[in-house]
Amino acid sequence: MTNKTTIYDIANRLNLTAATVSRALNNNPRISKATKKLVLETAREMNYEPNKLALALKKGRSNNVGVVVPYINHSFFSTIIRGIEEELHPKGYHVIISQSHEEEDREGQTIKSLLNAQVEGILISVSRSTKNTEHLNEVVQKGIPLVFFDRKKDINGVSSVIFDDYQGGYQATKHLIELGCSRIAHFSGDRSLEIYQDRYQGYVSALKDHGKEPVQDLVLEIRSTAEDGIQAIKSQMALKNPPDAIFSSTDYGALGAITWLKNNGFNIPSDIRVVGFSNEPFTEFMDPPISSMDQSPLEMGRKAAQMFLEQVGKKSAWKEKRIVLPPNLIVRKSSS
Amino acid sequence: MTNKTTIYDIANRLNLTAATVSRALNNNPRISKATKKLVLETAREMNYEPNKLALALKKGRSNNVGVVVPYINHSFFSTIIRGIEEELHPKGYHVIISQSHEEEDREGQTIKSLLNAQVEGILISVSRSTKNTEHLNEVVQKGIPLVFFDRKKDINGVSSVIFDDYQGGYQATKHLIELGCSRIAHFSGDRSLEIYQDRYQGYVSALKDHGKEPVQDLVLEIRSTAEDGIQAIKSQMALKNPPDAIFSSTDYGALGAITWLKNNGFNIPSDIRVVGFSNEPFTEFMDPPISSMDQSPLEMGRKAAQMFLEQVGKKSAWKEKRIVLPPNLIVRKSSS
Numbered sequence: 001m002t003n004k005t006t007i008y009d010i011a012n013r014l015n016l017t018a019a020t021v022s023r024a025l026n027n028n029p030r031i032s033k034a035t036k037k038l039v040l041e042t043a044r045e046m047n048y049e050p051n052k053l054a055l056a057l058k059k060g061r062s063n064n065v066g067v068v069v070p071y072i073n074h075s076f077f078s079t080i081i082r083g084i085e086e087e088l089h090p091k092g093y094h095v096i097i098s099q100s101h102e103e104e105d106r107e108g109q110t111i112k113s114l115l116n117a118q119v120e121g122i123l124i125s126v127s128r129s130t131k132n133t134e135h136l137n138e139v140v141q142k143g144i145p146l147v148f149f150d151r152k153k154d155i156n157g158v159s160s161v162i163f164d165d166y167q168g169g170y171q172a173t174k175h176l177i178e179l180g181c182s183r184i185a186h187f188s189g190d191r192s193l194e195i196y197q198d199r200y201q202g203y204v205s206a207l208k209d210h211g212k213e214p215v216q217d218l219v220l221e222i223r224s225t226a227e228d229g230i231q232a233i234k235s236q237m238a239l240k241n242p243p244d245a246i247f248s249s250t251d252y253g254a255l256g257a258i259t260w261l262k263n264n265g266f267n268i269p270s271d272i273r274v275v276g277f278s279n280e281p282f283t284e285f286m287d288p289p290i291s292s293m294d295q296s297p298l299e300m301g302r303k304a305a306q307m308f309l310e311q312v313g314k315k316s317a318w319k320e321k322r323i324v325l326p327p328n329l330i331v332r333k334s335s336s
Numbered sequence: 337m338t339n340k341t342t343i344y345d346i347a348n349r350l351n352l353t354a355a356t357v358s359r360a361l362n363n364n365p366r367i368s369k370a371t372k373k374l375v376l377e378t379a380r381e382m383n384y385e386p387n388k389l390a391l392a393l394k395k396g397r398s399n400n401v402g403v404v405v406p407y408i409n410h411s412f413f414s415t416i417i418r419g420i421e422e423e424l425h426p427k428g429y430h431v432i433i434s435q436s437h438e439e440e441d442r443e444g445q446t447i448k449s450l451l452n453a454q455v456e457g458i459l460i461s462v463s464r465s466t467k468n469t470e471h472l473n474e475v476v477q478k479g480i481p482l483v484f485f486d487r488k489k490d491i492n493g494v495s496s497v498i499f500d501d502y503q504g505g506y507q508a509t510k511h512l513i514e515l516g517c518s519r520i521a522h523f524s525g526d527r528s529l530e531i532y533q534d535r536y537q538g539y540v541s542a543l544k545d546h547g548k549e550p551v552q553d554l555v556l557e558i559r560s561t562a563e564d565g566i567q568a569i570k571s572q573m574a575l576k577n578p579p580d581a582i583f584s585s586t587d588y589g590a591l592g593a594i595t596w597l598k599n600n601g602f603n604i605p606s607d608i609r610v611v612g613f614s615n616e617p618f619t620e621f622m623d624p625p626i627s628s629m630d631q632s633p634l635e636m637g638r639k640a641a642q643m644f645l646e647q648v649g650k651k652s653a654w655k656e657k658r659i660v661l662p663p664n665l666i667v668r669k670s671s672s
Contacts, residue, residue: 062449062452062453063449063452064449064452064453066432071414072408072409072414072417072433073408073409073411073414073415073418075409078407078408078409078414079409081408081435082409085435085437089442094434094445094446094449095434095435096402096432096433096434096449096450096453097408097432097433097434097435098430098431098432098433099417099421099431099433101421106425109430110430113398113399113400113430113432114432116398116399116400116453116454117398117400117432117452117453117454117455118452118453119453226621255621259621262623282618282621285562285591285595285618285622286621286622286623287598287622287623
């Protein structure tokens with residue numbers, strides 16, 4: 001038999017509407033038990049093979065996949081989510097998103113809520129403050145696929161797709177050195193977070209590889225806001241020996257620095273060169289346009305979703321995978 | 337008895353751990369029926385009053401509230417979501433977010449998924465393409481609180497908090513007229529959407545009230561992207577009689593226009609004045625900073641969340657409320 005039985009065939013046989021058959025197969029409370037029994041028996045008799053989606057519904061599965069990010073209002077994260085949806089939507093999955101606000105507690109509650117909502121998988125970029133991984137272990141223990149993107153914890157069997165932050169920091173710094181900069185300041189993020197630590201290490205290595213010693217006065221930890229960038233550049237330019245270049249770990253820090261520098265009569269790039277990180281969309285439209293490190297967020301989202309798709313349904317024995325995406329420096333007028 | 341019984345008191349009495357008591361009260365499958373019975377009886381005996389959150393869990397409630405927006409990557413929507421979370425998080429609710437991508441079908445699936453996830457309410461900004469409201473009616477019929485923000489449909493009993501788009505369009509245009517502009521172009525969004533229609537109507541009324549006839553050549557419908565803004569300004573400046581001001585219904589359109597104008601040697605504001613709409617954070621940092629219409633997204637989110645809180649729990653007879661937030665023009669260098 002080449003033609004597959006559909007719900008329409010069952011409906012015809014039983015003189016029911018297709019909607020009623022579908023509801024009966026999906027165990028809808030509006031359908032009587034007797035009708036459900038009849039429909040199920042007939043479906044079996046006719047070798048009805050429901051599609052994957054309907055099957056999932058019958059099994060009480062939600063088709064929901066949870067995505068947890070620190071904040072949705074960073075283009076980097078919202079673009080990753082776009083990549084995830086582009087992979088999962090055609091497969092019948094629906095993405096529900098939660099923000100951890102960089103708080104471990106909220107991340108834990110979020111995971112709990114998503115498990116309550118019967119998600120079939122969780123894709124997460126771990127919050128800055130998360131030390132304890134119990135809430136993440138719980139997901140694994142329940143046999144629900146967990147995938148890390150951008151920021152990960154080391155948990156056995158959990159796959160991840162991250163960005164090569166060390167190389168990103170290295171290349172941004174090397175770019176400035178090759179342009180002749182001799183005092184390169186670094187606006188770092190909170191270095192208890194691996195990504196910022198790695199960018200900082202890349203910066204330090206690039207300096208050393210080019211015969212320069214890192215200067216502690218030129219390294220500042222700031223939050224990812226224009227306001228913090230303004231404070232940081234102010235303190236840097238007040239140094240007896242101010243920097244001739246800034247490598248900022250975030251585009252927002254670079255934005256703040258450039259705003260202050262312009263307002264105070266400095267020319268960019270001739271007085272001071274600036275490189276940001278993440279290639280936020282606004283960087284292209286600034287005056288001057290800001291050089292930045294593209295992190296391929298769309299690809300990161302897609303790869304994370306693919307990892308989920310490989311795991312879902314396999315209750316055991318999937319192989320932990322680690323993908324590291326290479327950096328791509330976008331050179332614009334702020335640095336050259 | 338002033339001291340309230342806690343799960344620790346019950347645990348002590350029964351020589352169980354607090355975790356076990358909590359699980360038993362929450363009907364966790366890991367706890368045996370006998371233990372559950374014992375714990376429940378003891379809890380009753382000791383006048384245990386669980387807190388609201390635990391009570392909700394016992395009743396099988398999710399504490400999840402669904403928020404549906406067209407896109408998360410517009411600061412306007414992500415700020416509304418921040419406002420919603422600021423109200424709901426302290427009350428023990430967890431916000432899960434979905435994107436409709438401006439597609440009616442996806443909005444319908446989203447609503448279905450959120451209902452599957454047992455959300456206790458849905459706050460939604462309706463997609464641009466949504467004509468049919470069946471999926472929204474279904475939420476109401478299930479007795480689940482539904483609240484509209486920014487973009488609404490007329491459904492009986494559904495409260496809404498929206499922005500006064502007509503006044504926004506009126507005031508932006510009046511501002512440009514008062515600065516002496518005589519040919520004011522309007523980059524409108526898709527006017528099948530009420531908000532863009534209202535902004536356009538405000539623009540038309542302001543012109544007429546000041547003795548000017550709207551000129552059809554100066555009104556263009558564009559998407560909310562910098563690329564569309566660039567195409568639109570190109571075609572406008574190619575007119576025999578080009579405009580001396582642009583009122584764009586979106587900041588992205590204004591951004592594109594300014595980028596093209598600067599690249600083509602025009603001075604802003606002396607050659608042409610530009611006003612955007614939504615007060616996206618980048619507008620403040622552009623060169624020149626862009627005048628824009630602030631829509632109080634944080635307040636919009638808070639009010640929408642308050643409307644939900646007023647309704648939740650009341651299975652019937654809540655009163656439909658409509659809040660309209662007033663516009664607030666932020667004048668920056670791009671216009672004056």
